[in-house]
Amino acid sequence: MNQSRSAPNGGVHAPSYYSASVNRELAFEPLQGEQRADVCVVGGGFSGLNTAIELAERGLSVVLLEAHRIGWGASGRNGGQLIRGVGHDVEQFTNILGEEGVDELKRMGFEAVDIVRQRIERYAIDCDLTWGYCDLATKPRHLKGFDEEYSDLLRLGYPHPLQRVSRPNLATVVGSKRYLGGLLDMGSGHLHPLNLALGEAAAAQSLGVRLFEQSAVERIEYGPQVTVHTAQGVVRADNLVLACNAYLNGLQPKLAGKVLPAGSYIIATERLPEPLQRELLPQNMAVCDQRVALDYFRLSADGRLLFGGACHYSGRDPKDIAAYMQPKMLEVFPQLIGIGIDYQWGGMIGIGANRLPQIGRLAEHPNVFYAQAYSGHGLNATHLAGRLLAEAIAAQASHGFELFAKVPHPTFPGGRALRSPLLAMGMLWYRLKDRF
Numbered sequence: 291m292n293q294s295r296s297a298p299n300g301g302v303h304a305p306s307y308y309s310a311s312v313n314r315e316l317a318f319e320p321l322q323g324e325q326r327a328d329v330c331v332v333g334g335g336f337s338g339l340n341t342a343i344e345l346a347e348r349g350l351s352v353v354l355l356e357a358h359r360i361g362w363g364a365s366g367r368n369g370g371q372l373i374r375g376v377g378h379d380v381e382q383f384t385n386i387l388g389e390e391g392v393d394e395l396k397r398m399g400f401e402a403v404d405i406v407r408q409r410i411e412r413y414a415i416d417c418d419l420t421w422g423y424c425d426l427a428t429k430p431r432h433l434k435g436f437d438e439e440y441s442d443l444l445r446l447g448y449p450h451p452l453q454r455v456s457r458p459n460l461a462t463v464v465g466s467k468r469y470l471g472g473l474l475d476m477g478s479g480h481l482h483p484l485n486l487a488l489g490e491a492a493a494a495q496s497l498g499v500r501l502f503e504q505s506a507v508e509r510i511e512y513g514p515q516v517t518v519h520t521a522q523g524v525v526r527a528d529n530l531v532l533a534c535n536a537y538l539n540g541l542q543p544k545l546a547g548k549v550l551p552a553g554s555y556i557i558a559t560e561r562l563p564e565p566l567q568r569e570l571l572p573q574n575m576a577v578c579d580q581r582v583a584l585d586y587f588r589l590s591a592d593g594r595l596l597f598g599g600a601c602h603y604s605g606r607d608p609k610d611i612a613a614y615m616q617p618k619m620l621e622v623f624p625q626l627i628g629i630g631i632d633y634q635w636g637g638m639i640g641i642g643a644n645r646l647p648q649i650g651r652l653a654e655h656p657n658v659f660y661a662q663a664y665s666g667h668g669l670n671a672t673h674l675a676g677r678l679l680a681e682a683i684a685a686q687a688s689h690g691f692e693l694f695a696k697v698p699h700p701t702f703p704g705g706r707a708l709r710s711p712l713l714a715m716g717m718l719w720y721r722l723k724d725r726f
Contacts, residue, residue: 303359306367306635307558307590308484313416316360316488321502321523327353329683330518330525332507332541333533334358335365336668337661339490340676341531343409346497348684353525354499355518357506361487363537364668367637369556369586369598371576372406373423373478374448375399376664376671378645383697391693395646396446398690399667402674403477406486409673413496415489418591422575423478424455426469432580436473450477464577465569466622472577480576480588483669507541512655529683532660533675535668536638542660547701548648549663551638553607556598557615558590558633559626567593570623585618594632595619611636640664643700647671649678650695659683663699 303309329345331338334356342352356362376399384392410419427433440454455463455472463472495501502523511517516530532542536551562570567589571577576588585599597619600608608614611634620626642648642663652658659682661675674690681688 303484304362304367304635304637305633306484306556307594307596307633308366308370308482310633311482311485311590311592312488313485314488314492316491318356318360318491318501318503321353321355321505321520321525323523325353325500325523325525327351327500327525327527329353329529329531330355330516330527331531331533332518333531333535333537334360334487334491334501334503335363335533335535336487336490336672337365337533337535337675338531339365339487339494340405340409340673341533341661341679342494342499342501342676343490343497344676344680345684346494346499348680350684352494352499353527354494354501355505355507355520355525356501356503357537359503360491360501361484364535364554364637364639365487365672366484367556367635368483368554368639368669369576369588369596370480370483370669371423371478371578371586371588372403372419372481372669373576373578373667374403374475374670376402376647376667376674378665380646382644383646386697387693391696393446394690394693396442398674399670400446400448400477402670405673405677406670409490409493410481410486413489413493415486415493417486417489418482419479420481420574420576421476421479422474422573423476423480424463424472424474424575424577426464426577426579427471428469428579428581430470433471435580436471440473448477450475452476462572463575464571465625468622469579474575478576481669482591510541512658514657516655516657528657530655530658531679531683532658533662535662535664536640538662542652544652544701545648545660545662548699549640549642550702552641553600553636554598554639554666555600555608555611555615555636556596556634557612557619557631559595559597560630560632561593562589562595562629564593566625569625570595585622587619587622595623595626597622607636610634639666639668641666643702644697646697646699647675647694648699649675649691651682
């Protein structure tokens, strides 16, 4: 159980099913000495990798620094669900962006998935990409929300098949009696996120990006030229991109105060017999319910159920993830009683107060850009962020970048010590509402 993979320089990926099933060996040395580049990217997850790729495709020189291993954080540990959309309840920004601006955000949520599709195809990345996703309802109000979402997607010209699924027909999607209906989307799907991240790192390297692992940034000197210090090296660059998300910590306190690290957890069963796989998820779709403390699950390429959820705002991880998550899985699929759990893991996602990804630049340092706080939509939104950041840096203009940058993002109250407990108390109210 819980294998991890070592690099020649001693680093390891976080233990998970994904790290135990990577399909390529890829390791980069720590930064030593001095490097010069047009852009320094800090963070070796999807945001950093895709910003680097987009910049290199536009002819800029890029150095990427990762504190641990490529894909070590949420990018290599998440549920692998590739779902349309960016943000939650984007209509709340109508007074800032106008109705047309809100519609642009929604369409960029479609584009974000297309960027992932195109990147996989262009660089021939083997990451088990499978199309098909279904939102599931546990309350009648969720069904009403699906009807509204369906109509809105049609209005916006969503190019992929959609289908509302009634309760009598739900067994064609999921083998559970827990749900009242669903909204099926063939333009969303699922994949192996760590293999995608490693494939994108290889693509970046092929484009000339210089990647360094185990190269935590210790200090940044701001100015017309940014100087980034690690324990053993220095990068001097015209522009800096901070792509650390939930792992930013104290590197840039102003940005760190606007993103809350929240724990999310996944278990992976032993390999299931094919008839049981077909019973649980007959069309091999990724699925997710609509609760605040949501469940999300899918099958892996080798026939395991990957079951995740239980977003924690307290800053404390369960002592035993499997013991915590397995009862939740059995509530959905009681037919899995007696099935073994082979892997258990967790990681931090970045939550913003208004649930919209934070993409912009520092007002006091206009050559410092950032992307963070994807609030559960990271797999697709990170790829969109990479494109928007590259457009803004390389072309000095990006309409999509400016649209995101217009939205103000509150700082969480209480500082580092109190913001997690305060938010945990606030989220308890929403979880109580889920029961009614």
